[in-house]
Amino acid sequence: MRPSKRISNRVFKRVPGGKLKVHIKSPRKGAASCSICGSGLKGASSSRSLRKTERRPERPFGGHLCGACTQKLFVYRTRVKNNDMKAVEVPIKFQKYL
């Protein structure tokens, strides 16, 4: 966790010995979103009661990228592989997944 974020999540708790101690609260997890376009992901849950394969779609980048972005990514990947496109021509958000 970033040091600046750590400060905002501080909670002061009085322990049984009478001392004041700093507890760091972990932030609540929000719904999963696509790391390229930011739209909410379908079928992705962070619930611990489910099995890992039940928590996100079983495809490459399942639980990280939405279906539309995954499809676009594979098009760019194939174009770069077949030398129809240079890696620098790919939109910058897709470049780290190439």
Ligand SMILES: [Zn+2]
């Ligand atoms: Zn997306």
